[in-house]
Amino acid sequence: MIHHELIVVGGGLAGLRAAVEARNAGIDVAILSQVWPGRSHSGAAQGGVNAALANHPESADDTWEKHAFDTVKGSDYLADQDAVAQMTKDAIPVIYQLDQWGCPFSRFDNGTIAQRPFGGAGYPRTCYGADKTGHYMLHTMVERAVKAEVPMYVEWFVTRLMVDEGVCRGVVAYDMIKGGFEAFTADAVIMATGGAGRTYSNSTNAIISTGYGMAMAYHAGVPLKDLEFVQFHPTGLLTTNILMTEGARGEGGYLLNGEGERFMQRYAPKAMELAPRDITSRSIQTEINEGRGIDGKGFVYLDLRHLGAEKILEKLPGIRDLAIHFEGVDPIEEPIPIVPSQHYSMGGIDTDMDGATDLAGFYAAGECACVSVHGGNRLGGNSLLETVVFGRRAGAAAAQHIRNSGPSPDMTVLAGRTVAAVEAQVGGLAARGAAGEDPYAVRAEMTTTMKDHFGVFRDAATMHAGLDKMLALKERVGNVGLRHTGGVLNLDMIRTVELEGMVDVALGIAAGALARTESRGSHSRTDYPDRDDTHWLKHTLAHYHPEGPRLGSKPVTLGMFEPQERKY
Amino acid sequence: MPEARFRIKRWDPESDEAGAERYDEFTVPYDTSLTVLEGLFYVQERLDGSLSFRYCCRAAVCGSCAMYIDGRYRLACQTNVRHLTGDVITVEPLPHMPLVKDLACDMTDFFAKYEYIKPYLMRNSAPPEKEIPQSPKDRHKLDEPIDCILCGCCYSSCPSVWGEENYLGPHALLKAYRFEIDSRDQARRERLPRFDNERGAYRCHTITNCVEACPKELNPTEAIQWLKGAAVRRRILGRLK
Amino acid sequence: MRQETITEHEGGMWPWLFQRITAVVLILGLAVHLFALHIVDLGSLNYANVADRLTSVFFMVVDFSLLAAGLFHALNGLRMVLLDYGFRGGRRVALNAGLWVVGLGFFVYGVWALWPWLTA
Numbered sequence: 001m002i003h004h005e006l007i008v009v010g011g012g013l014a015g016l017r018a019a020v021e022a023r024n025a026g027i028d029v030a031i032l033s034q035v036w037p038g039r040s041h042s043g044a045a046q047g048g049v050n051a052a053l054a055n056h057p058e059s060a061d062d063t064w065e066k067h068a069f070d071t072v073k074g075s076d077y078l079a080d081q082d083a084v085a086q087m088t089k090d091a092i093p094v095i096y097q098l099d100q101w102g103c104p105f106s107r108f109d110n111g112t113i114a115q116r117p118f119g120g121a122g123y124p125r126t127c128y129g130a131d132k133t134g135h136y137m138l139h140t141m142v143e144r145a146v147k148a149e150v151p152m153y154v155e156w157f158v159t160r161l162m163v164d165e166g167v168c169r170g171v172v173a174y175d176m177i178k179g180g181f182e183a184f185t186a187d188a189v190i191m192a193t194g195g196a197g198r199t200y201s202n203s204t205n206a207i208i209s210t211g212y213g214m215a216m217a218y219h220a221g222v223p224l225k226d227l228e229f230v231q232f233h234p235t236g237l238l239t240t241n242i243l244m245t246e247g248a249r250g251e252g253g254y255l256l257n258g259e260g261e262r263f264m265q266r267y268a269p270k271a272m273e274l275a276p277r278d279i280t281s282r283s284i285q286t287e288i289n290e291g292r293g294i295d296g297k298g299f300v301y302l303d304l305r306h307l308g309a310e311k312i313l314e315k316l317p318g319i320r321d322l323a324i325h326f327e328g329v330d331p332i333e334e335p336i337p338i339v340p341s342q343h344y345s346m347g348g349i350d351t352d353m354d355g356a357t358d359l360a361g362f363y364a365a366g367e368c369a370c371v372s373v374h375g376g377n378r379l380g381g382n383s384l385l386e387t388v389v390f391g392r393r394a395g396a397a398a399a400q401h402i403r404n405s406g407p408s409p410d411m412t413v414l415a416g417r418t419v420a421a422v423e424a425q426v427g428g429l430a431a432r433g434a435a436g437e438d439p440y441a442v443r444a445e446m447t448t449t450m451k452d453h454f455g456v457f458r459d460a461a462t463m464h465a466g467l468d469k470m471l472a473l474k475e476r477v478g479n480v481g482l483r484h485t486g487g488v489l490n491l492d493m494i495r496t497v498e499l500e501g502m503v504d505v506a507l508g509i510a511a512g513a514l515a516r517t518e519s520r521g522s523h524s525r526t527d528y529p530d531r532d533d534t535h536w537l538k539h540t541l542a543h544y545h546p547e548g549p550r551l552g553s554k555p556v557t558l559g560m561f562e563p564q565e566r567k568y
Numbered sequence: 569m570p571e572a573r574f575r576i577k578r579w580d581p582e583s584d585e586a587g588a589e590r591y592d593e594f595t596v597p598y599d600t601s602l603t604v605l606e607g608l609f610y611v612q613e614r615l616d617g618s619l620s621f622r623y624c625c626r627a628a629v630c631g632s633c634a635m636y637i638d639g640r641y642r643l644a645c646q647t648n649v650r651h652l653t654g655d656v657i658t659v660e661p662l663p664h665m666p667l668v669k670d671l672a673c674d675m676t677d678f679f680a681k682y683e684y685i686k687p688y689l690m691r692n693s694a695p696p697e698k699e700i701p702q703s704p705k706d707r708h709k710l711d712e713p714i715d716c717i718l719c720g721c722c723y724s725s726c727p728s729v730w731g732e733e734n735y736l737g738p739h740a741l742l743k744a745y746r747f748e749i750d751s752r753d754q755a756r757r758e759r760l761p762r763f764d765n766e767r768g769a770y771r772c773h774t775i776t777n778c779v780e781a782c783p784k785e786l787n788p789t790e791a792i793q794w795l796k797g798a799a800v801r802r803r804i805l806g807r808l809k
Numbered sequence: 810m811r812q813e814t815i816t817e818h819e820g821g822m823w824p825w826l827f828q829r830i831t832a833v834v835l836i837l838g839l840a841v842h843l844f845a846l847h848i849v850d851l852g853s854l855n856y857a858n859v860a861d862r863l864t865s866v867f868f869m870v871v872d873f874s875l876l877a878a879g880l881f882h883a884l885n886g887l888r889m890v891l892l893d894y895g896f897r898g899g900r901r902v903a904l905n906a907g908l909w910v911v912g913l914g915f916f917v918y919g920v921w922a923l924w925p926w927l928t929a
Contacts, residue, residue, distance in 0.1 A: 035622075036679065038718055039630040053698075099699040102689025102752065104710045111701030129714075135629055136714060143688035154679075177668055179582075206625040239601055242627045322627060325646050440613040483617035486582055488669045492617040731893040766892070770821035773889065799822050 001415045004030040004151070005402050007171055007186040009158045009213060011037025013134075013384065014366025014391035015192030016141040016150075018355075021395030023148045027402055029395075030151040032158055032173055032184065034208055034494075038142045041194050041206035042366075042387060045134025046245035046318060048116060048126035049388075050381035051091035055108060056115040059123035064088040065560070066122055071382060072561045074120040074276045075375025076521035076531065078226070078539070080557040083353050083371045087382075090389045095127055098388065103140040105129045106315075116250045116315075118380045120276035120568070124250075126381040131245050131318040137384060156182075157494050158213075161189065161220040161362070162411070162418045168220070168362035169411050172422045174494070179487025181422050183415030187408050188361045188398040191217055191349060192391065195367035199506040200342035201447035204236050204243040213368045215501025217349045218508070222357045223541040225370040225554065226347035227505065228512035231378055231522050232456050234280040236341025238299045240326050244319055244338055246380040248304060249273040251315050255284065256301040256335065257292040263300075271568035278377040278522040279568060281340040285456040294337065301335035308332075340456055344383060346374040346522065347512070350541060350554070355394025361401065365394040372539065375556075376521020429482035429496055436481020439496040442503070446473050450506050454513050459527045463514040470503070470510045471548060477503045504549075508542040511549045516540060533563050569597045572649045574607055576619070577660040578670050589667075592616065593656070598649070604659060605633050605644040608671070621671040631719030634783070635671055636660040641721035641781035662724035677733070678723055681740040685762050689747060690755035706751035713746035713791060715784050722778035722788050728771045735771040736763065738778040738788035745791035748798055756808065764799040828885050831878035838875035863926040876919045884908045 006022050008015045011033030022029040031037065052062045067088040072079050099105055099113060106114040106129050118126040129136040145152070155176040162170040162183065170185040196211025197203035218224050234255070235244040249255070255273050257263045267283040268275035275283070288298050304312055304319075309332045312320055316331070323329045323336050348370035355363040355371075366387045373386055429436070453466025477500050484492040518532035519525050537556055542549040574596060579589040594615050596607045605626055612619045622632040626645040633644040637659050638652055649657060665673035691700075722738035723729055729737050744763045747753045763769045772792040779787050801807040845868070851858045862868055888908055896904050920927075 035624050035630070035632060036675070036718075039624045039632050041625060041630075043717075044625050044627060044629050096698050097695075100689075100691070100695045100752075102747070102750065104707065104714050104750075105699070107702050107704045107707045109704060111703050113699050130711075132629075132715070135717075139714070140689075146683050147686075147688040177674075206627075206630065207623050240626075318629075325628060325648075486580060486618055486669075488581055489620035489672055490618075491612055491620055728893065731895070764822055766821035766824075768821070770825045771892075773893075796822075796825055800826055803822060804826075 001183045001185060001412065003185045003408075004028050005187050006030070006190065006398055007032060007184050007188075008190045008192060009171060010040070010192035010194065010366070010368070011035070011152065011154075012040035012192060012194055012366060013042035013138055013141055013387035014394075015190065016138075016145050017388050017391030018190045018192060018365055018395035018398070019150045020141070020144050020148050021392045022399045023150050025396065025399040027399045030153060030184075031145070032153045032156045032171065034155065034157045034176070036154050037145065037152060038139055040138060041209050042384070043135045043138040044204075044206060044243065045137075045384050046131045046243060047118060047247035047250065048128035048133045048381050049095065049137065049384035050118070050121065050126050050379070051095040051385065052088065052123070052125050053092060053095065053113060053115065053127065055112040056124040059115065059125055062123040062125055064092065067091065067125060069561055070121050071373065071379055072375070073566060074377055074379040075373075076377055076566060077533070077537065077561070077563040078229070078375030078520060078556055079373050080371065081559040081561060082557050083373050085560065086353055087373050087385060087389045090392075091385050094385075094388050094392065098137060098140060101140050101144050103129070104136050105133075116247060117274060118250050119246050119274045119280065120271070120379045121274075121381070126247070126250065128247060130314075131247050131316045134384060137388070158216070159422050159497055160418060161216050162414055163220050163359065164411075164414045167360045169414055172418050176489050176494070179490075181419050183419050185408070185411040185415055187402045187405055188363065190355065190394050190398055191362070191364040191368055192366045193368045195345035195348070196502070196505045196509075197342055197345065199447060199450050199502050199509065200230070201444070201451045202236070202241050202339075203342040204233055204241050205343070210498045210502050211345065211368070211505040212498040212501040214348055215505050217357070217359075217362070217364065218504060218542070218544045219501070220359060220362070221544065222359050222362065223350045223543050223552070224347060224505070224508050225350040225539050225541055226372060226375075226512070227345070227508040227542055228516055228540060229346035229374075229376050229522050230342060230454065230509060231277055231344035231346060232281040232340040233343035234277055234284055234340055235302050235338040236343070237323065237327050238337040238339050241339070241341040242322055242326050243341075243343070244302055244323070244336060245316070246277070248302060248316055248319055251311065252307055254303045254306070255280070256303050257287045258294045258296060258300075259292060263287050263292070268568040275568040276377055276379060277343075278524070281456050282524055284340050288339075299337045299339045302338045303335040304331040305333070305335065342451070344378055346370065346372070346376065346378055347509075353390075353393065354397035355390055356397060361405075363394045363398050365390045376523060426482065426493060426497065429480065429493075430485045432479065432481030434481055434483050437476045437479045439477075439480040439499050442473055442476050442480060443495075443499055446470070446503055446506055449473070450509065454510055456524065458513055458523065458525050460514070460525075463510065467510045467514055470507050474503055474507060474548065504544065508549045511551060512540045512542060515551055537563065569599065572596045572598060572602055572607055573656045574611065575656045575658045576608075576611070576671070578619075579667055580618070580669055581667075591658075602649045603645055604635070604637055604642075604647045604649065604657065607649065607657070608644060608659070620669040628783070629717060631717035634662055634719035634721050634724075636663055636724075641725055641783065643719065643783045646783065662720055664730050665720070665724050673720070673724070675720060678720055678737070678739065681736045682718065682743060685736060685740045685744045686755070686759045687740075687743045687747065689750065689753050690758055691752070692754045692756070700752045702751050709749050710746060712786050713742050713749075715786060716742055716746070717784060719783060721781040721783055725777040725781035727775055727777065728773060732767070732771060734767045736768050738772075738792065741769055741772070741792045741795060742786065742788040745795055748795065760799065760802060763795050764803070769795040769799065824885055824888075827881060831882040834874055834878040835882060838871055838878065841871050842875065860926060863923065869923075869927065872923065873920070877916060880912045880915055884912045
C-alpha cells in the first residue's frame with residue numbers, strides 16, 4: 001500500500017498541469033501513468049491552442065468575450081457559458097505562463113507568439129508551434145513536473161477506484177514492469193486519462209485512448225455527461241485515420257471533391273474550409289455519400305500544393321512527414337486523401353468548473369471530463385486549452401479539498417478489499433481462459449458497430465440496430481477469457497480489462513445518441529434535422545447500471561449569449 | 569492476400585534464464601498496408617497473447633515503439649512492411665539495453681539521465697507580463713532539438729553509452745542543448761556542470777551512430793559539439809551563453 | 810545509472826580543448842617541418858648546416874612545441890580510448906598519473922637530445 005495526499009491518474013497535459021499546480025501548493029502528489037508522461041496522447045495534438053492574445057495583425061481587437069462567443073456558438077449552445085467564460089479568460093495568462101515555462105511557440109517578427117486562423121473562430125487566435133503544438137506543450141509540461149520533482153509512477157495501469165462510504169480514497173493499479181496489483185491510498189484523486197476515441201474503429205486517437213478512465217468513474221457511480229457528442233475530424237488520413245491538422249486549412253489548404261471543386265462553398269460560403277469541424281465533416285460525408293468522392297470513392301482531397309514548398313516546410317512539416325510515411329503522399333507534390341475520422345469525446349465525467357464531481361474527493365480534467373465547455377461540438381484549439389486551464393483548476397481545487405479535510409482515516413482494510421476484488425476479477429478472466437469469448441473479436445465488433453451506427457450522420461433505425469448489437473456485445477464481454485496470465489507487461493490482461501470499460505462507455509454513447517431526438521453540433525440526425533431548444537437544450541447524464549445506462553439530464557448554464565441559428 | 573513473416577525476439581523474466589533469448593516466427597496476413605506495429609498487434613491478439621511491446625500514438629510522435637527492425641533503428645508504427653526487403657522481418661528490442669520483456673527495454677537509466685540534465689527552462693529574472701519576446705531567428709534555432717521524442721534509438725546506438733554506463737547519452741545532451749540555445753533560458757551555472765564533464769559532452773567521440781539511428785533525423789552529435797564549445801566560451805572567455 | 814558516481818566538474822574541458830589546440834599545432838608544425846626538410850635548400854646537406862639550423866630560435870620553438878603537442882595529443886588520445894574501457898576511480902587516477910610520467914619522460918628525453926644546440 002502506497003499513500004500520497006493526491007493521486008493523479010494520467011500523465012497527459014491535464015494530469016501534469018494538475019500535479020504541478022498541487023505540488024506548488026505544497027501537496028504530496030504523485031502521477032500514475034500507463035506510459036511515460038511524455039508519450040501521452042496530448043502530444044499528438046497539432047494545430048494549436050486558442051487564446052485571445054491579439055498578437056495577429058488581424059486580431060488586434062480580439063477579446064476573451066469574442067473567444068467565448070465563438071466557443072459557445074461552435075458548441076451549438078450546449079456549452080455551459082460560465083465555464084466557457086472562465087476558460088477563455090484564463091486562456092491568456094495560462095498561455096503566457098506556458099511560454100515562460102519554455103514552450104517553444106512559433107513567433108511573429110516582433111517576437112510575440114504566432115497565431116493562425118482556425119475553424120469556427122472569428123479571429124486568428126490559435127497560438128501554435130509549427131504543427132506540433134501538442135508535442136511542444138506536453139514536453140514543456142513534463143519538464144515542469146520534473147522541475148517540481150513530482151513523483152511519477154510510470155507504466156502503472158490503474159484498474160479501479162477505491163470508494164468507501166461515498167468518498168474516493170485512492171486507486172488500485174497494475175505494476176506493468178514488476179507485475180502485481182498495488183493499492184494507492186489518497187485523500188483525493190484526479191482522473192486525467194483522455195478520451196474514448198478507440199471505441200471507434202476509425203479514430204485519430206492513440207491506441208491508449210480507450211476511455212477506460214471514464215469507465216472507472218462511471219463504474220464508481222459518477223455519471224457521464226453528453227457522451228453522444230462525438231467529434232469527427234474532417235481530415236484524417238485515408239488508410240490510418242491519422243490526424244491532418246486543421247492548421248493545414250488554417251494556412252490556406254483546400255478541400256476538393258472528385259470534380260475538383262472546393263465544395264465547402266456550398267455549405268459554408270463565408271468560412272469555407274474553416275467552418276467548424278462538425279459542419280465540415282458533414283459536408284465531406286455528404287459529398288462522399290452523393291458520389292462526389294475522388295473517383296466516386298469514399299474520400300476527398302486536402303490540397304496544399306498551392307501553398308508552396310516553403311510554407312509547407314515552415315508551417316506544416318509534421319503533416320508532410322506523416323503524409324509521406326503513412327500515406328505515401330508528399331503534400332508538396334500531391335493532394336492528400338482524407339476522410340472524416342473520430343477525433344474527440346466532447347462528453348465525459350460530469351464535473352463542475354473545478355473538476356469536482358458528485359463523488360467526494362474525486363476530480364477529473366481534460367478530455368475524460370465534461371465541464372462542459374465544448375457542448376455539442378468542440379472548436380479546434382480549445383482542447384489543448386481545456387487541458388491546461390481545467391487541469392490547473394482541478395489541481396488547485398483538489399489541493400484545497402485536501403487542506404480542508406481532516407487527517408486520513410485508516411484505509412488498510414479498504415485497500416486490501418479492493419485489491420482482492422481486482423485480483424478476483426482478473427482471476428475470473430483467467431479461469432475462463434481460451435474457453436471464454438475472444439476479447440479481440442468483441443473489441444473489433446464494438447469499434448465497427450460504433451463507426452457504422454453512430455457516425456457522422458445518424459437516424460433511429462440505424463441506431464436501434466447499433467444499440468442492439470452493443471447490448472449483445474455487453475453480454476459477451478461478461479464472458480471474455482484471458483489467454484495470458486504472466487505478471488510482466490501483460491498486454492493481454494490490460495487490453496482485456498479495459499475492454500469492459502470501453503463497451504460500457506460505448507453503450508453510453510449509443511444510448512445517449514438514440515435518446516436525443518434532435519440535431520445539435522456533432523450529433524446530426526437525418527430523422528430530426530433541426531435543433532430543438534425547447535426539449536433538448538440540456539445535458540444528457542448517463543448513470544451506470546449493469547444492464548445498460550440509465551439516462552437523466554441536467555440544465556445548460558446560459559448567460560452571455562442567447563441561442564441563435566448557426567451560420568458560417 | 570499478401571503475408572508478412574515476422575521473426576520476433578522473445579524473453580520473459582518470469583520463465584526464462586538471463587540471456588536465454590529466443591526467436592519466434594509468426595505469419596501475418598494483410599490487405600494492402602501493414603506496419604510492423606500492426607503486425608505485432610495481430611500476433612498479440614490472435615497468435616500469441618504473451619507477446620509484450622510498447623505502444624501508444626501509432627503516428628510516430630510519442631516514441632514508445634522504438635525497436636531494432638531488420639538491423640536498423642526504427643519506430644515500429646512508422647515502418648511499413650512494404651518498405652522492408654527480405655523474406656522475414658526480424659524484430660528485436662533496442663540493443664545494448666537491459667530488457668523488461670520481449671521487445672520492451674528498461675528505460676530507467678535513460679530517463680534518469682534526462683532528468684539529471686535539468687531539462688527545463690531556467691529564468692533568473694521576474695517573469696514579464698506577457699510572453700518572453702523571442703525573434704523568429706532565435707526560435708528557429710530550436711526547430712531540430714524540440715522534435716526529439718525521447719524514443720531511445722540514439723542512446724541504444726551509442727558506443728560511448730555501451731562503454732560507460734554513466735555517460736549521459738545523446739538524448740540528454742541534446743536536451744541540454746535545446747535549453748542552452750534557447751534565447752529565453754537564463755541558466756548560467758546550473759546546467760553547465762552537468763554536461764561540462766567527462767560523463768557528459770566530452771565522452772562523445774563523434775561516432776555519429778546517433779545521427780544514423782534517429783527516426784526523426786536529428787543530429788545529437790552536432791549539438792554535443794556545440795555544448796563543448798559553449799563550455800569553453802563560458803568558462804574561459806566569460807561569455808554568458 | 811549510478812547517480813552518486815557522477816561528480817560534477819570532474820574535468821574534461823581542458824583535455825578536450827588541448828586536444829584541439831595540439832591538433833592545430835601539429836598541423837602547422839608538421840607543415841613547417843616538411844617545408845624545412847624537403848623544400849628549403851640548405852645547400853649541401855651536411856652536419857654543420859643542419860646543426861646551424863637547429864640553433865635558430867625559430868626552429869627551437871617549432872621543434873619543442875611539436876614534441877610537446879605530439880606527446881600530449883597521442884597520450885591524451887590513448888587516454889580517451891582507455892577511459893572507454895572502464896577506467897574510473899583509483900584506476901583512472903593511476904592512468905592519468907602514468908601517462909603524465911610517460912609524457913614528461915619523453916619530453917625531458919627530447920629536450921636532453923637537443924640540449925647541446927640549445928646551449929650552443
